[in-house]
Amino acid sequence: MDTIRDLAQLLLPNDEPSFHVRDPDGLRIVVLKQFRFHKSLNIELYDASLTQAGKIKNPLRSLTSQDASLYSKDTNALIFYSGISQFQYPPPASKPGVDIRALKSIIKNPLGLRFFYHDPKFSETVSAGSLTEVKVGRVVSKLSLLINKEDHFYLVTPQLKVGDALLHPKQVPLMFGYFVLHLDDLYLVPDVYMMKLLRYFATRVSMQVTEQQFPAFTEQVLSKLEDKVQVIHTYIKAATKDQVEEAGLSGAMEKIIYLSDLNQYVMINPVMRYGSIEVPIRSNKAIYLPDIRGRMMAMQRDTAGEDNFLALLLRQHPLFSEQLEDGLTYFYLHRDRFLDEDWFQENFMQWREAGISVFGFSQLKGNKKNPNKANISVHVQSGLNWFNTKIKIIFGNQAVALKQLQLAARNKSRYVRLDDGTLGILPESWIEKMADFFFAAEIVGADLRIPNSRFELIAQLTEDARHNENGMSMEGLVTVDIDDKVKAAVEHYGRRLSDISAIESVSVPRGLKTTLRNYQVQGLNWLCFLGKHQFGGILADDMGLGKTVQVIALMLYLKENKIAGTNLVVAPTSVIFNWQAEIKRYAPDLTVYILHGAERKKSVVDFDNYDVVLTSYGTLLYDINYLKDYQFGYVFLDESQQIKNIGSQRYDAVRLLQSQNRLAITGTPIENNTFDLYAQLSFVNPGLLGDSRYFREVYSIPIDKFEDTRRAKELQRKVAPFILRRTKDAVAWELPDKTEQVLLCPMGDSQRTVYDAYEQELRDYLEGRIKDDSLRASIHVLRGLTQLRQICNDPRLLKADQVQGSGSSKIEALMEQIDSKSVSHKILVFSQFVSMLDLVATELEKTGIKYVKLTGATTNRKAMVDQFQNDPEARVFLLSLKAGGMGLNLTAASYVYLIDPWWNPAVEAQAIDRAYRIGQHKNVQAIRLICPGTIEEKIMLLHESKKARLAGLVKSGKSIVGNMTMEDWREVLGG
Structure with missing residues (x-):
């Protein structure tokens, strides 16, 4: 085992770290x-x-x-x-x-x-x-070699300038090989040329060179020294003014920059040309030239001109000032730094403005760039429905073809190939500002045709030109010339479309059978303004604000003023008959042709006889081959978000339709992302947003993925003139508390057959009991009415063998509505019949839409409500009218569908109020599904005809059924 001493030696350092402590007073x-x-x-x-x-x-x-x-x-x-x-x-x-x-x-x-x-x-x-x-x-300031001509030789004597003193090298000792000592100062020898000369003359007063040796000495030695040291031929006299003028050297000297490769660098060699001699401005070279008589004369260098030349270069790059210390006659930059467009183009322009000739640029290795800045001129004139724009681009003496410029803009490239093989470089700020021109425009000959809908592009050009007295804009690169007529049109469009109240009013059609609210009148004015100037647009008012009636008013206005021909309305199948009913109600003077159903005529021959053709998106796909050849007045797309996918057949089909104008109608122009706007606006205003790739890269991805606020504001400015959207909050003072509407659901043939059979049976019963108002008779009638209502929903609710497979127009219409609305909205679906909710649930499961269901059998009501309110995946809440009509707060929903109308309007109102109540921040739309030509429609009409009575019933909460006599029921059934 190691001893403690051994461990100390192994684990501890032999020397403590030492720290150099500086004397604070030293x-x-x-x-x-x-x-x-x-x-x-x-x-x-x-x-x-x-x-x-x-x-x-x-x-x-x-x-x-x-x-x-x-x-x-x-x-x-x-x-x-x-x-x-x-x-x-x-x-x-x-x-x-x-x-x-x-x-x-x-x-x-x-x-x-x-x-x-x-x-x-x-x-x-x-x-x-x-x-x-x-x-x-x-x-050391300077070393000069003074050359005197003696009898048969030349005497070379050095002269050193140290400080203010002129000395011989022998007078100042060379210390440490790099310094000379004069008085108490050490002066650094600045380069190796001077160092060798000082060492040579440290032991010599002068040097003798014979006449025979002097030419070779001049060529092989002096010519290599004269850039670093001043070589003065004392025997050559200074040029007189007359000699200079006679030799043609009295004017400004020529300034030149030579460019050449230096490994990975570019050498920038500035010289001044004096007659036949070129002198690097960073050299000490003296100038000796023959006069017109052949006698040599010493010419003075243009010190002021060279200093200005040098000062210009030093301002152009910080590295050049540092390179002054290198003692070189040239400057240098790394090739990549030199060829950076923002550097060399700007400095080439300064060189040319200073009268400097530049040689060698095109010979630089791997360089195809044109050194000239783009000289761009834009001239805008008025066309029929467009702006004729002439754009001329020149690099030096090389003009750019418009097609190549468009290609560069579409590819976001700053480079355009010129006829001499070089690449012209477009200024980046210009490409960014002008790219829209090439995405919006059509090239016709030498002009760009920009649609009037892109007036904001011309407005921006006008603004640029206005801010410069000379009409120059975009960093002085572009000359803008816009005709007065164009300026007036652009100002007119901008002023009117930025403020709807500034649009001139039109007369509301005389034949319109309703009174338009103020905002609806403004909407009609806006629609007429767009039509007058052949702009398309999107009417995107919030749901329930009467988009349909505004469009009907427009169609009636067009008819009364003999402006347009037959108009086409394309709508979802579930609302075609709503359009028919609304037109009949508000504008009965408009003639309507329904292009729908298996028995439709597949021809346009009858269209000229009608004001409006109504069709569905599905029918349009089937019939587009002949519809595309007809010239419509207007094409209206209802629920236009249905064409938002530009890869869909619907989008392709509507783009083939021909018309004088186009209008999209939707309460939700954007459901998922910004790109939803593209298809709709490119339909109504082709060219407004460029092609799809441009829109996706410039707007959709930056806004949706990276939340680019600058791009969002830019897009908003671009589309705002062509989208009219008013919310309930903005016009709430003109609206009822909640918005309700009816969705007509025409029965199919098999469903209608079942309904007619049961209705006839009930009618026969009533015919025999006109005066029988007994309770038993009433129960029998109510049972029959319930069966009719069940058939309206779905004949399968009768659970009779003979009605299986007869279809349901309501389920078809409801599912179409849910498919389009559930992406952006949560939905409540009410029905009196739980079995009907079961059928809807089956359809939702087929489509993969998550739902929650609440009926009288549900025990965990709160859990169901919480799930719907808080789970973003739960898009639909199925509720029985009784179980869901009271005591629930369902503010997550913005759509309420009533599959079957209830006899007690107050119960319906309570159901709708589950969503439309305090805490609700979304607009709520209540929609009743009604089968036309049935008891449901007739009850709705009865409500209208007995408004005062029904209003009282709603207030009291009483059912209309309790007040109906046999005569009333007979009237309802059309007996």
């Missing part, structure tokens, strides 16, 4: 010295204490650059310490260029440290006595 210094054996530059950091006189004193505590930078967060300080680390250890090989770059970061001294150099003659090790303070921070 200072940190930088010491320049040489490595002992390598003789190369060594830079070290020390922390020193101070004497009372402020001088450093021993001991000096050394530290590495890593220790010094450990807790620093300042970027400049980290670069400073990184530079020092390069000189703290002996280098493996001499790299003067790399060292000079590091020294430039050191002499910036962002921390303001004091610099010293160590004199090894005083002591081998660094101590307070071996250090001499020096100033650093500047570089």
